[in-house]
Amino acid sequence: MLRSLRIKNYALLKDAKIDFDRGLNIITGETGAGKSIIIGALNICIGARGYTENIRSGEEKAEIEAVFELNDEWVRSVINGILEEAGINTSGDEIIIKREINRSSKGRVFINNCASSLLTLQKTGEYLIDIHGQHEHQSLLREEIHIDLLDSFSGTGVLRAEVTDTYKKLIETERRLAHIKKSGREKAEKLDLIKFRIKEIKEASIASPNELERLGEEREKLVHSAEIKETLNSILFHLSPVSLDGDGKGAIEMLEKAREAVLRISRFDSKMQEFEELLSEALVKVSEAKDFFSSYAFDFEFDPARLAETEEKISLLEGLIKKYKMETLGDVINYEKELNEELLEIESGEDNAEAAEKEVRLLRKKILELSRKLSRMRSEKSKELSDAVKKELKGLGINKAEFEPVVTEIKKGDSPGLEVEENGKTLIAGPYGIDRVVFMISLNPGEDLKPLAKIASGGEISRIMLAIKNILSESDGVPVMVFDEIDTGISGKIASITGRKMKEISEKKQLIVITHLPQIAAFSENHFSVGKTVSDGRTETLIKKLKTEEKEEEIASLLSGKGVTESSLKAARELISGA
Template identity: 50%
Template sequence: MLSEIKIQNYALLKEVRVEFHPGLNILTGETGAGKSIIIGALDIALGERGYVENIRTGEDKAVIEAVFDLSKNTVLKNLLNAKLDNAGIEASQDTLVIKRELNRSSKGRIFINNNAASLSLLQDIGVMLIDIHGQHEHQSLLKSEVHIGLLDAYAASAPQVMKVSELYARLIEIESEIKKLNTLESEKQEKLDILNYRITELTNAALVSDEELENLNARREKMAHSESLKTSVNSIIKALSPASADLEGDGAIELLDKAKTHIEEVGEIDKKAAREIMAMVDDALIKAEEAKSFFLEYVDTIEFDRDALAETEERIELIETLMKKYKKDSVSSLMSYAKQLEEEKKKIELNSDTISLREAERKNVLKDLSAKCIALSELRHKKSVELGKKIEEELKGLGISKASFEVRVTEPEAENSRISVDLGGKKVRLSADGINQVEFMISLNAGEEVKPLVKVASGGEVSRIMLSIKNILSGADTIPVLVFDEIDTGISGKVAQATGKKLKEISKNKQLICITHLPQIAAFSDVHYSVTKGTQSGKTHTAINRLSPEEKVTEVAKLLSGETVTGASLNAARDLINEAV
């Protein structure tokens, strides 16, 4: 159960701490006092989106902390601990603490048991802890698409629905693939012609590697500047050793050789100095000889061949044209592209076979899906009768004694025969929910035929139907806390008293927190809180106080007669409370 909530600087709430208790917790107070703000803060603690605008004026941060007692709910505790363990958060023993911070200047923060947590984890956990029904929540019953979910919740058919949804998603995926393949088949010859042209063009280019283009460019540069290159190389050879070019004079090699002779003369006098220098000169001579040998060989490779230059430039132009045409930045990219074209060609050529395989897979998936949809439909039909009868009984206890209620399950005809199920010779529509359409039907008076709920029921009647459904479903789920924010809209008198009894009945199995303006409902509270609004230091603030038994009598009396409490209203309040015990 929710044992405590602490709220700081949220909307009108400066600092509020509320300890909730088992059973029926009632909150009352004048309109605008801030009752729904407390529920809104609880909503944010459970993962609803928080806004900077929610932070109290003049404050930088709002903090909401909710504490849950799990000591009497082992099943829920185990489910929660499994989620916490997967998220790397220490498991709860008997207490779970959720803390949510909203900041004006930075991203908000979430903590679960003092560990930082993600919003998605908080939302996953939040839906397991509290079921909140706001002031307009009952109006969701006026949307027929909600009805199928409520029936499935009663039928406990979530595993079947999930399997149907998975198979349906796969069927739609296969249909999409088949559609694309059929489109490809119709354009097959045109695409093959384009692919064959490109493959032939790239194959005839006989591409080798990125190095080929680098070598071709280097070769072109060498041939284009052969004369100046040859002149420079001959000058290098002459500078190193003129004799190598059949010229007179001394070059670097001859001069180093003469220097070596003179160093040997120095060595006869100073061996140490000569030895060190001699090693350096020997090394220089070796390197000079190597350079001379290189350039003597290199000069023979320098030639100008007009045909060879034209051939080289033609090859470079071919490769660069292909790179530009196919928007590639290297030869290797062109070669990879050629392989992709080959694969695409094979795929198109095998397209017919692929379509056959996909059609066979589609047939198997549809067969499996059809069987599961029909089984789910049979379960829904069976449970719809049970649910309708139970809602009728609940409504009688809430003052709608003449009501006839039907959970109508139908199978609409398919608009697309490929996405359909054969049912008794009729093609029925398939969706992620199966083959059924569910709508709540009601008659409020004896002898009248049932009509869609959305066309018949008033706001108060819809509220009571929602309460009936929640009571029926309360035993089927593990959520320990139900919150009703003014779900008593549109009811009064005996109906309000019957609603109070129903809330009291539900509170035997669940913790209930209920905001109400009706004394007939407030009288049934196990714990009663008064929410008030005041001004302090020029700022509006909301306060919440737990009422003593006598204070509860006064509060119920105010709900009966307004702010002016009379002896008669106090006596009437005591009578209501005594009747509710």
């Protein structure tokens, strides 16, 4: 469960900490108060992108920290496995996630106080929390997610992943086969050119992608060798003329004189000992610098032959970049690797083509077998999902609904895919198999089943989504569900029924719900109110956990739409007692 969420300098939140609890956590507040800021912060905590625009005005960074309890053994095992693979410490029964969004630098991710990649956070977040936004119920109208929902219910994840993997391999192998065949036809004319280019790049002896920068620095030093030598002598003379067999006193001698003078005074004033030590340290450092410059000057000399060699190598490397229309020397190095791969491919083209053709045949056979198996499982489970959704819908006030996930074969043009032959029949196989899934529904007796998108209202869609999510929640293992105003289009009795359903779900996993409806808020076990205040000319969002009396007043306010009255307070208490 999500134990706590701290949000600092994010949007209108200056520094807020929310302590959640098990069961049904309700968040209410006026429109624009900042309720959805909380959901945005939660999304960032599980890997969503953080935008600098959301940093509070006048602040350099925003911080969001979430603490989760890993009560479920399976969830704990999976998450600890992800963290261990990433080299991150595991903390037993809890996980602490922290995100920083900075104006002037890249944002940072921490898991259990260890720096983490965003990818590791996203993998972890999938098993921690399931967030449903206020418009997400509309996604149910998109046919392409119907197959995902049926597969999630059917428990076909491993088989579907195998189908997807096989599809990707088949696409890749067919592309490779086409390339091999094309390469074979062009073999004679390309082979000599490829070998010549490989030889030319190889003979350039490119040491590293940064060789041009290194050679450029060396050339600058050689070209300005006289100036460098003169400047080195000047440095040494000013530090200690004696080092150049000269007369006079330099910085070292003068510092030594000063140190001796301070040492004499220190006999009379102990405070001077500190400054004598400072001068001694300065003498050591200046002497070290003198030794370095002396050694550098001794070893430094102008080498005309090396300058000519450097100029020639720079010209050669720049010529290669220009000739092959590259941007950098690293591109030339990568180009040589590509040429070697292409050479190997062409020289072994016939064998590769035969092996690729065999692999394509095997993959086509495999994807058909797997897709048929997946199709059978979908067809079998579609009846169970149908019965489960209808039962849930009755509990949500849609008593006469008929619901059926219809599984049919993909037709040409329906969606991207490959044509595969089965007993003389052409089928279309895509990344999820050979099936198309459409949710069909009838909301009134005697009406034909029609696609969900064509007949359901907003309120009905919200309840259908809630029904499906409740069904899927029993098998997905994710311990926290968040609903951000998915109760659009419902009110009155239906809102109360929806609230009761949410309470039912919260007995199995923690729920965090943002709502405007008093009928749903009445079911809360933990109630938070979100509001805005202005302090020192700055607007700030405040979050407060409500006590029993405060909860009654908040629900009364939601009921009246204006303010708390005796009648609305009485109605609020009746709602709460009936929840």
